[in-house]
Amino acid sequence: MSSKRPSLSQSKQWVAWAEPSAPYKYLGIYEAIVADIAAGLLQPGDPMPPQRALAAALGVDLTTVTKAYGKARDEGIIETRTGSGTCIADAGFAPGPDTRKAEVIDLSKNSPPRPIGHDINMLIAREISRAFVGGGKASSFNYQETGGNLRHREAGAAWLSRRLASIEVEQVILTSGAQSALYALCHLLCRKSRYLAVGQFCYPGIHTIARQLDLQLVPIVMDEEGLLPESFEQACNERDIAALYVVPNIDNPTTATLTEARREQLAAIARKYSISLIEDDPYYETAAETKRPLADFAPELTWYIATLSKCATPALRLAYLVAPDVDGAHHIATTMQAMTMMVSPLLAELASQWIHNGQLEQMAHAIRDENLERLHLADQAFSGLSFKAPPQGSHIWLTLPMSWQALDFANQAERQNIKLLPASSFASDPGGEPKESVRISLGNAEDRSVLTEALWKLRAILDQSQPTYRAIV
DSSP: OOOOOOOOOOOSSSOOOOOOTTTHHHHHHHHHHHHHHTTTOTTOOBBBOOHHHHHHHOOOHHHHHHHHHHHHHHHTTEEETTEEEEEEOOOOOOOOOHHHOOOEESSSSSSOOOOOOOHHHHHHHHHHHHIIIIIIOOGGGSSSTTTTHHHHEEEEEETTTTTSSSSOOOGGEEEEHHHHHHHHHHHHHHHSSEEEEEEEBBOOHHHHHHHHHHHHHHEEETTTTTTHHHHHHHHHHSSSSEEEEEOSSOOTTTTTOOOOHHHHHHHHHHHHHHHHEEOOOTTTOOOSSSOOHHHHHHHEEEEEEEEEETTGGGGGOEEEEESSSHHHHHHHHHHHHHHHHSOOOHHHHHHHHHHHHHHHHHHHHHHHHHHHHHHHHHHHTHHHHEOOTTTSSEEEEEOOOTOOOOHHHHHHHHTTEEEEEEEETSOOOOOOOOEEEEEESSSSSSSSSHHHHHHHHHHHHTTOSSSOOOOOO
16 A cells, blocks of 8 residues: 655546555555645645555555545535545644644554653763763674674573573574564564464564565454463464464563463473464563463573563664574574664663663563553543452553444544554454454553543543444445
């Protein structure tokens, strides 16, 4: 689907594009129309492409365009005229001051909160200054070996030694965030088999990787404690599974945390069928209780990822990847070299300083405390409703009342300038039974007052006696 905004055209026919940052494809089309009206590229009376033609031009299905046009029509942006089809409404679309400046509260991004009393901007500026003045060697600010220099890998190994029973510096690779590590791992591990086992609801980044690498996601049934071992074993019997992707603590999106017994079972099954384990553990540092990682139960099979995005800040774009052995580390470093060459030496130096001076641990504790305060706000707003909210987690998994559908609720929230993600954004089995749940991320709101306002708006939507549905013809 085209996401590039066109230049001003002399043609009266709209040059179709879609806003790439929109959470759904239909909203991307809608927002592109609004943006081009605001830019003067579309004027009252200008014709819009027929729906089928627009769907073909953007590479989306007809239903997506129908929803986009439906929203634009509901907002008075477009209209249908007898004999001339769909066009920009006579009044045009001139959002008033309140509409244009309405602050969107984005609860769709699972970012950590900024704890009260911790100015992350000032902290980064101060620590980078220290790194330049005397914190690190000159070699830290030049090209590095892929995977990081020895000093930075030693810092990573020291930080991870509290959670991993056995770790050697040679096994540690620095990557540009967890997503880069996941892409490289899927590329490396799924060469012989294209089957990747994942939870029936899983991190959207895995879906993106699967599409890029043409992988087949194999959904594993989940319950309140996470992945079901018997479902995993059944998948192993039915498919040539290359690897299992798992978030052991505070699963994204379901919030489930695997018990140690279940971790041991999953590791045993992986060993039985010689299946690699990709253990993505972003919430270890902020979890209320910590358990032994799968890497302890099957170290020879497990690739362990620890990002700093959830326990410090996404701005670092840094994660530590621990390979099962030194040979594995060399193989993944070769893959990473083709992707990103190296992580930023400056950010790696900053992270190493934070590990050595205790700043990273302090930030993780502050984020954990702030998460807890924000969870209290969610408890109050959604009292009486069914939702999962683990202590010190940064998101909740809300099951909607029976009268609601997740996508309709997300649409209603979007009308109130609140973004969140329905279960369909995470479903690894598109043909499976729909789950009427939504993930609400609590950390991305600027502060508690903004979050409180958003949560109570969502509650007010749910308290409607009858949901508002949009007809799709």
